[in-house]
Amino acid sequence: MPDAPTTAAPTTGGETVQLTGWGRTAPTPATLVPVHGDDDVRAVLARHGSRGVVARGLARSYGDAAQNAGGSVLAMTTADRVLDVDLPAGEIEVEAGISLDRLMNLFVPMGFFVPVTPGTRYVTVGGAIAGDIHGKNHHQAGSFSQHVRWLDLLLADGSVRRVGPDQDPDLFWATAGGMGLTGVILRARVRMKPIESSRLLVDTDRTPNLDALMALLTETDHLYDYSVAWIDCVARGRRMGRSVLTRGRFARRDELPARKQADPLRYSGSVKLSVPDVFPPGLLNAATVAAFNEVWYRKAPKRKRDQLQSIPTFFHPLDGVAHWNRIYGPRGFVQYQFTVPFGQEEAMREALGRISRSGHASFLAVLKRFGEGNPGMLSYPSPGWTLALDIPVVKGLAALLDELDELVVAADGRIYLAKDSRVRPELFERMYPRLEEFRKVRAQVDPDGVFTSDLARRLSL
Ligand SMILES: Cc1cc2nc3c(=O)[nH]c(=O)nc-3n(C[C@H](O)[C@H](O)[C@H](O)COP(=O)(O)OP(=O)(O)OC[C@H]3O[C@@H](n4cnc5c(N)ncnc54)[C@H](O)[C@@H]3O)c2cc1C
Secondary structure: OOOOOOOOOOOOOOEEEEEOOOOOOOOEEEEEEEOOOHHHHHHHHHOOOOOOEEEEOOOOOOOOOOOOOOOEEEEHHHOOOEEEEEOOOOEEEEEOOOEHHHHHHHHHHHOEEOOOOOOOOOOEHHHHHHOOOOOOOHHHHOOHHHHEEEEEEEOOOOOEEEEEOOEOHHHHHHHOOOOOOOOEEEEEEEEOEEOOOOEEEEEEEEEOOHHHHHHHHHHHHHHOOEEEEEEOOOOOHHHOOOEEEEEEEEOOHHHOOHHHHOOOOOOOOOOOEEOOOOOOOOOOOHHHHHHHHHHHHHHOOOEEEEEEEEHHHHHOHHHHEEOHHHHHOOOOEEEEEEEEEOOOHHHHHHHHHHHHHHOOOOOOEEEEEEOOOOOOOOOOOOOEEEEEEEEEOOOOHHHHHHHHHHHHHHOOOEEOHHHOOOOOHHHHHHHOOOHHHHHHHHHHHOOOOOEOOHHHHHHOO
C-alpha cells in the first residue's frame, strides 16, 4: 500500500531556529527548511550560503551531527512516504524521512519488523543509514546499512545517484555512517525481518560484576538474536559492572498463549507520558542515580526464562515517556559511547572503574557485544565490547571524558559519532583509520564541501 504522490510545491523559505541534538548541549541557529521531495533539496542547494547544508531526521543523535550553525538544515521528516512494498521479498521502498515508529505501525501487523532498531523507534531511515546504527542484534545481523539494497543520494551538484553495496559501493559505504556529509539520502530500499508474532521470548540473567557478564556473553551470546546488558556503573569494587542481561528472540505463533494466537501480530507503540521542560540542573546527582541503580538491580529477577515481552518493552523502554531528555535540565547531558576490541577487556574494566570512581552520575549504562563490522568507512561497530552512558553535564566531566578518550585510543577503540559532542579531532583521526578514504570519496562528490555540519567542522571531517 504505497502512499499517494506528494503534491506540495517546492519549498523556498525556511525559518531560523536554534537546534540541538538529543543531549540538548550546544544549541546553534540555522535556517530549517522542510523537505517534501527532491526539488526542495535542489532549491536549497541552489541558494545555499558559505555555511552549507545538512539533512536532519528526528534529531535523536545526541550531539551536533544534525546542526549547521549559520547555514541550512533540511527537515527530512516531511518526506515520509512508503513508495513500494514487495511482501514476498520482504522489501520496502520508502522516503528517507519516514520513522522506524511508522514502519513498525505499518508492517508489524503484516509480519515484518525493521531489520535493526536502536533503543528508540523515533529515528528516520535516513538517520539510521547516515549513522549506520546498530541494535541489540548486531552480533547476528550487523548494522542498519547492511539491510539496505540501495539508496538514492542527492549530490551537491543536484544530481541523484542510486548506490548500494553492489552499485557504486565506495559512495554507498561512505554514505553508510557518513553522517549526511556525502549528500541527502532521499529514498531507500530496505529488507525487513519476517516475524510470526509481535512478542519476544526473553531470558533475564543478573550478573554480579563485569567479568561475570563478559564471560556469560562470550559463551552464550550466539544463542540469542537480541541481547543487551544494563550495567550499574555506580557500583564499585567486587560489584563493579553488576548488570541485568536481557536476551531474546521473536516468538513463533505456536509459542504464544492460546488467547494471543488469534491475533499474533497485534502491535501498539504509544507514548504514555510527556516530561515538561521545568527541571532544574542537578536533579540527577550521584545520590539519586545510585539509589535508582540499586533499586533497579534488586528488582530484576536473578534468572528468568521465556518471559513474553512486547516490542516496546523489550526494545524501546524509554519511548513511553516523551521528552525524557528534559529531566537532565537546561544544561543537557552527554552520551559517551565507546568500543574496544576483543582482547582489550582490561581497558573496558579500567574505563568502568574510572567512571564509577569519578562520582559522575550515570543512569543505567548499556553494554553490548558487537559482531563483525562492515565496509562503512566511518561505521562505528567493530568486533568487541561497546559501552554507552548518559552523564549530566557538570564541572569536571570534560576532563574525565578526555581521559577516557585516551584510554580508548590506546586500546585501538573508538567513540560513536552519532553520540558525540566533544571528542578532540586528533584523537578521532586515530580512532577511524579509514577517515582519509572517506574524505577522498567526499571530495569527489562534493569538492566544495557544500554538505557540512557543526560536527563536520568540529572534527574537520
Ligand atoms: C534513546 C536513544 C537510544 C538510542 N539507541 C541507539 C542504539 O541502540 N544504537 C544506535 O546505533 N544508535 C542509537 N541512538 C542514536 C540514533 O539511532 C542515531 O543518532 C540516529 O542517527 C538518529 O536518527 P535521526 O533520524 O534522529 O537522525 P538525526 O539525529 O536527525 O541525524 C543524524 C545524522 O544523520 C544525518 N541524516 C539524517 N537524515 C538524513 C538524510 N535523509 N540524508 C542524509 N543524512 C541524513 C544527519 O545529517 C546527521 O548527521 C539512540 C538515540 C536515542 C535518543
